[in-house]
Amino acid sequence: MTNMRMTEQDLQDRETKIASRGVDVFYGATHAIKDVDIDILNNTVTAFIGPSGCGKSTFLRCLNRMNDTIDSCRVTGQILLDGDDIYHSSVDPVTLRARVGMVFQKPNPFPKSIFDNIAYGPRIHGLVNNKAELDEVVEKSLRRAAIWNEVKDRLDQPGTGLSGGQQQRLCIARAIATAPEVLLMDEPCSALDPIATAQIEELIDELRQDFAVVIVTHSMQQAARVSQKTAFFHLGVIAEHGDTNQIFTNPVDKRTQDYITGRFG
C-alpha cells in the first residue's frame, strides 16, 4: 500500500516553476496568508486543500497577481516564476496572466461566440499574425481542452449556450490559448455534475504534460485523484505539504489527519 496512485511518477527531477518565499497577504487588517513557502513543480498537479476561509483562493490569486484587482489586498514576500519576482515593478500583470492562466469556480465564458472566447487572448497578446494562424490556435486549444468535437460545428454560436461542463472546458481552452506555463484552477468542478467533473479531471491529467497545474478543491477525493503534490492550508498557513500519496494515506500533521478523515479538529 505504498502506491495509491498507479500513475505516480518520480517527482524528484521536476523543476520548480513557481517558488513562494515568506508570502503574507492582508485584506486591510485581516491577515489571510501567513509566511507561506512552497515550491510549485513543473508538469505536476498541486492540490490546495483545507477548510473554507483558510486562504486557498487568496494564495492561488497571488500566483498571477489576481489580487492586484482587490483594493484592500496587500501582498508581501516573494513569488518567483522561473526565478523572477512576479511582483517586480517591471512585470506587466496582463502579460503575467497570459503565462499564468486561471480557471474559476463558476464557468465564466465571455458573452461572445465560442470562437471569439478562445481567440480573444491570442489576439490581444499578439500571438497570431493572420486568420489562418488564429483558426489553428482556436482549434488546437479546443482540442486540448477535449471539447472540439462537441463545438466544431457551432463555433459562431454563443459560449453561454453550452452546458456547464462544456462552458468550463471552454474556459480551460480559453486559458490555454495564450500558451501559458502555469494553469491555476479554483474549484473548477464545484458547479459541475459527476460526468462533467470526470471529464475535467481527465483533462487536468492531460494538461500537466505541458503545464504546472495548481488546483483548489473541496473534494479530498478529487485532490487524491488528480494531484501528485498536496498542500493543506489551515488558518492562513500551510500546515502540511508533500506527496499526495503520503498526505492521503499517512498524513503527519494532526490538523491534516482530522480534516481529511472528517474528524472534529
Add this chain to the structure above:
Amino acid sequence: MGPHIVSSFDDDLIAVQARISEMGGIAEEMLSGALEAVKNRDAQMAQEVIARDKRLDAIEMEVENLATRVIALRQPMAGDLRLLISALKMASTLERVGDLSKNIARRAVYLANARPVRLSSSIVRMGNQTLGQLTEVLDAFTSRDTALAVSVWKRDVEVDEMYNSIFREVVTYMMEDPRTIGLGSQLLFVAKNLERIGDHSTHLAETIYYIVEGTPLGDDRPKGEPLGLEGY
C-alpha cells in the same frame, strides 16, 4: 484521534474492528482446540473445531460487506483507509488460520483412531509457540502495540526452525520403520500447517504495523534456512 463529524462512520469502524477481534478469538480457540485434540487423541474435540470454521467464514463475509460499504459511502482517508483495507486483509488471513486449524483437527481425528504413538514432544512445543504468537499478535491489534507486533514478526524464525527439525525427526522415523509412514505423514501435515499459521501471524503483525505507522514493516525479517532435503 477524535470522533468523526458523522457519528455513524465511527459506529461502522468500531463494528469492523469488533468483527476482526471476534474472528481472532475464534481462530485462536480453533487452533488451541486442534492442538488439544492432537495431544489428547480427542476426536470429539477435533469435530468441534471443524464445526467452528463455518462461523469464521460467515464473519469474514460480514467484514467484507461492511468494509466495502464503508469505503463506498464514506471514501475514507488516511488512518481510516488503512484500517479498512487492513481489516479486509486480516479477515482473510484469519479465515486461513481457521482453515489450517481445521486441517490440523482432521489430522487429529486420524491420529485418535490410529495405533497410539509416542508423540514427538517437539510438535507440542511447536504448537504452543505458534499459538502463543497468534495470541500475541491479536493482543497487538487490540492495543495497537507495534512493539509487540514487531516482536512476533521477528520470532517467526523460531517456528520455521522447529518445523525443519520436526521434519528431519519424523522423516528419520519413517525411514527406519516404513510402517510409521502413514502416521508420520499425518504428523508432518500438522507441523506444516503450524508453520503456515506462523507465517500468517507474521503477516498479521505486518498489517498491524501498517495500520498504526502508515509505512510497511520492511523485509529484513530473520528467516529460517530453506528446508533442504539433502541426506534423505
